[in-house]
Amino acid sequence: MQYRHVPVMVKEVIEYLNCLPGKTYVDGTLGGGGHAKAILEAIGSDGSLIGIDKDPDAIAHAGKSLHSFKPNVQIFHDNFTNLPEILSRLHITGVDGILLDLGLSLYQLEGSGRGFSFMRDEPLDMRMNPEQGQTAEELVNRLSKKRLAELISRYGEEPRAARIAKSIVDSRHQQAIQSSLQFAEIVKKAIPAKYRRGRIHPATRTFQAIRIAVNQELEALEKFFDDAINLLNPRGRFCVLSFHSLEDRIVKERFKVLARGCTCPPRFPQCVCGKVPQVSILTKKPVRPGQAEVQANPMARSAKLRAAERLGD
Numbered sequence: 203m204q205y206r207h208v209p210v211m212v213k214e215v216i217e218y219l220n221c222l223p224g225k226t227y228v229d230g231t232l233g234g235g236g237h238a239k240a241i242l243e244a245i246g247s248d249g250s251l252i253g254i255d256k257d258p259d260a261i262a263h264a265g266k267s268l269h270s271f272k273p274n275v276q277i278f279h280d281n282f283t284n285l286p287e288i289l290s291r292l293h294i295t296g297v298d299g300i301l302l303d304l305g306l307s308l309y310q311l312e313g314s315g316r317g318f319s320f321m322r323d324e325p326l327d328m329r330m331n332p333e334q335g336q337t338a339e340e341l342v343n344r345l346s347k348k349r350l351a352e353l354i355s356r357y358g359e360e361p362r363a364a365r366i367a368k369s370i371v372d373s374r375h376q377q378a379i380q381s382s383l384q385f386a387e388i389v390k391k392a393i394p395a396k397y398r399r400g401r402i403h404p405a406t407r408t409f410q411a412i413r414i415a416v417n418q419e420l421e422a423l424e425k426f427f428d429d430a431i432n433l434l435n436p437r438g439r440f441c442v443l444s445f446h447s448l449e450d451r452i453v454k455e456r457f458k459v460l461a462r463g464c465t466c467p468p469r470f471p472q473c474v475c476g477k478v479p480q481v482s483i484l485t486k487k488p489v490r491p492g493q494a495e496v497q498a499n500p501m502a503r504s505a506k507l508r509a510a511e512r513l514g515d
């Protein structure tokens with residue numbers, strides 16, 4: 203299938219990243235290169251963009267779609283958590299903006315054949331980088347009932363996690379779980395009939411949970427925050443587009459801590475940690491897509507954009 207993705211809130215992202223001619227930016231989640239193209243157009247022939255994605259299909263596609271911007275764009279098949287090493291190899295000590303557009307691309311959901319969607323019958327893989335790590339099939343067939351329940355509850359915020367975990371373990375005793383439709387049916391069966399007719403598919407939260415676990419999505423985001431701010435030049439911007447409450451909570455909390463600086467408990471008469479505010483938050487509330495964008499692109503529906511600027515002259 204052709205690579206398809208409609209980038210979300212492009213105008214807002216360009217504005218909050220403060221894309222200026224001649225400056226250097228990072229797109230840590232290149233995907234189909236939609237945001238990257240808009241950044242490259244805004245920074246002109248003297249600017250540069252470093253694009254990263256862990257999905258080899260995204261890299262192959264972006265390599266073609268951004269070809270005309272070479273040598274202003276450099277593309278890396280890697281995890282964005284390795285940005286410090288990538289910049290060090292390029293002898294870049296600081297950048298003027300970093301973008302993370304979290305979640306899945308439309309291609310991954312509909313065209314990758316990796317079992318991300320409960321609407322398609324595909325092998326239950328769910329790895330964004332199919333060259334690394336455990337598949338969803340391995341996780342759901344191997345983890346204990348207790349661990350599965352914890353995972354589905356934590357990463358899916360699924361109130362019926364224990365019932366679903368039991369259904370998974372009972373089913374795999376009969377037959378190994380290998381496909382996305384088979385897995386969706388097992389989850390659906392665990393949910394009482396009266397709760398199955400809601401607005402969202404009964405397997406939505408469980409699919410989200412397993413995908414987050416397979417790709418270690420929250421760990422990557424947490425880890426990246428430690429580095430991202432240090433890699434920004436003074437007045438450099440960090441923008442994150444998130445698509446569910448677990449991601450958004452991390453972004454909101456980490457920005458708050460960086461903006462407050464000091465981590466001493468309020469009962470301390472004087473600061474002893476010596477930390478100072480590092481960023482100013484540019485979005486008191488997350489920026490949401492307009493109605494017209496959501497109508498044109500339903501994937502934008504749950505998007506939240508938060509941005510912060512590194513302090514300094």
Ligand SMILES: C[S@@+](CC[C@H](N)C(=O)[O-])C[C@H]1O[C@@H](n2cnc3c(N)ncnc32)[C@H](O)[C@@H]1O
Pocket residue numbers: 207208209210230231232233234235236237238254255256257260280281282283303304305306307330422
């Ligand atoms: C929503 S898509 C990005 C779409 C992109 N902004 C565009 O305009 O086409 C998210 C992308 O992030 C990638 N991704 C997710 N976590 C990653 C990580 N830790 N490191 C690198 N890429 C990651 C996924 O493979 C996916 O291609």
